[in-house]
Amino acid sequence: MLFPLNYNGATNNEQTVVEMPNQREEAADDSPADLPSLDQLHSPTGSPPTASLSSLMELEHCVSNLSLAHEIVVNRDFCFKPKSPPTDSLEGRVTEIVHRAFWDSLQEQLSSDPPNYSHAVVLLQEVKTMLQSLLLPGHVRLRSQLDEVLDMELIQQEVDHGALDLHRLAGYLVNTMASLCAPVRDPEVRALRDLTDPVQILREIFRVLGLMKTDMVNFTIQSLRPHLLQQAVHYERAKFQQILDQQPDSLDYTTAWLQAAVAEEASSITAGSESHSPDIRGPVSATAVLNRAYMRLLHWDPQDQKYPKTVLMDRGRLDALGQRLQVLVLEASVLLHANAQCGASVFSLQGFVGKLRQSVAALLEGSHTREADLKSALLGLGEKVLQQVAEAVSSQGGAALPRDRLDLLRGQISELWKHNNPVRTLIGERVQGFLQVMLQGGSAKRSPDLPAALGPVSAELAELGTAFGRIVDFNRTVFGPFYAPILRKLLFPPGETGEDSR
Template sequence: MPNHREEQADEPTDVPRLEELESPPGSPPQNSSMSHLMELQNCVSNLSLAHEIVVNQDFRFKSSSPPKDSLEGRVAEMVHRAFWDVLREQLESSPPDHRQAVPLLREVKTMLLSLLLPAHVGLRAQLDRVLDLELIQQQVDHGALDLQRLASFIASTMAGLCAPVRDPEIRALRLLTDPVDLFREVLRVLELMKKDMVNFTLLSLRPHLAQQAVPYERAKFQELLRREPGSLDHTTSWLQRAAQEQRAALPPGPPGSDPGGRGALSPSAVLNRAYMGLLHWDPQDQRYPETVLMDRDRLDTLGHRVDLLALQAAVLLLTSAQCGGAVLSLPGFVGKLKQTTAALLEGSQAR
């Protein structure tokens, strides 16, 4: 775990985002309240998050911040700059004014406590003793606050709690002498450490979540059906269509039997045919099954790879038929032909 310094690598830079689920196809009744719609949205959001955690092994929580060139980003930057400018002005006054430092230390203490585990009894007591807010307030009132000593203690505590990937940032933090820059960096690194703790907890719980994934998702879909009976209509149509196709593909019955009679349908065969249909789903068809909507991006990517593989195989067969085995037996010819074909066909299909 991060505080035991077991995390060895930074999180991947390309973390897949959760797919935004479309609203259930069943239109809510006109008298549906806003709270009812919000409950449905929460149900779908929780289901989507739990599914992504279990299915996507690379899933990580990332710090979210608005783009700097957006209105929200510019406003946030202005507010933060104003806060730190006020703090700098107060600390550089004579005598120094530490009133703004008290809520800042309170926030730092809260964030440090959130990183502790139940076994960290001694460290928790040390934090309460050193960052005693009542004592700090008394020191501020009497002009006796040693901010540098508290900053050094905070940096040392962070060094013991952080993951190894944060060591360079902790070392850089300890080199700062300006108190404003120091506490700005402390808050930034603490946010990263909180994210590391969440992701480590997620990694630890994933095997247990995987065991409960099927009953949990079944219960959530049953809840959706109870709230909105038409919320899985597309899934029903998808399976019915696959069953009809599978029945049509069955061989006719023995002589003397019902002319239209065929063998019994296998649920596994119907499900396999249904999923194969998802690999070639028409992008313009909005009736995508609700139960697999969370995996649509993954299935579309897999379908594209299947199509690409089929085209590569067709090119190899045509080359073999036209040029004979002598050409295909040339060293590296098949591999180069596959690479060239893949490069030409990549991006040619809009899914």
């Protein structure tokens, strides 16, 4: 017989969503679409062209569990959502057809004379199993009552004698669901009481039970998060070691990433000192190198696929922070130009900076990823800034700003699309310095003082820095033992000892 899919007619097979941390298929099928994961790990150079299927499955299982555990720990908003294919997709259409065929078949069975309850009995068993999965250890009386009312042998006897009362059983099921569901599901459970058609009742019971199972999974995740945090470092480190044992080249991109940071840090030290000794490796700090390496991730080229695998699970978060950082730099640059040309009398007007920032943020949203889009956005932004400046001056009864100053401001804003623009470069360096200072003090430090030019974006920049620091601190703690030997080889000649990267 056919069984309905997903939450329009869930079967007991779907219960595995609760057990997904230990099951490869469930983690892959039921996890959110945007859940980050490690890139596909290819066989190392020199390995046989074919690998053991069991070893590949073990590796995939390890990667899946590592990604899922990491996401639960670092993403405070992480939760599972019921999976439902788009209605206009092939999967959605096939699912709809299967669902309709199943429920139409059940309707035909129950409408026959005498009614055929064979499918209905199977569904009642599935409902019982799903309800049992929602019970807690303290639900002793409720568990006993569930076994008594949904005694499948007794129900089968009632079917054989034509005495099965589906409406009575449906009423009991709805009452039981009402006592177990989260408050957010109360309206949907109450709506079940208004249904009279047995097929529709069973279908909606399955749908709401699917939502309740998801609620239970998310509640369990939230409850376990404090305990997971205590074990996360050891767990992620051990899992990555398993991956490294099977894929020895997994640290190649990480080594290249750190090597580039070493070169940058050494060049920075050389440029900032009067000494030009050929051996500049000694003064380079492993901590400074690692901080510089993390900073490079905020400006990573999307086309560069050689992303360090030790940070790969956080790439989505770091890319988002990097994009937000670019917008903040542009915002601060525009506001700096506006302040310089308009003067304190206009810039200090109540609400002017906030209104101007809203316009800047709205017009720059999504435009920084492509040069042509940024040029167009900045042209429109220049006109918008001039309009708001004119309105602010007019509201105060002041004389309009000279045309040459307005033209200069428009031109200065339009020139910000260039990466080597002096103001944009200056603001970028100030932001970089702020973030580097935040990293130097660890996760418990107070935010450093911001330069005056960054004052208008101080709150957003501090929030971004905190989020960035949290990612870096956790990554450094987990992968420090992997970074230390790499940095030691890069920074110190054989025979010397170097400081640990942590």
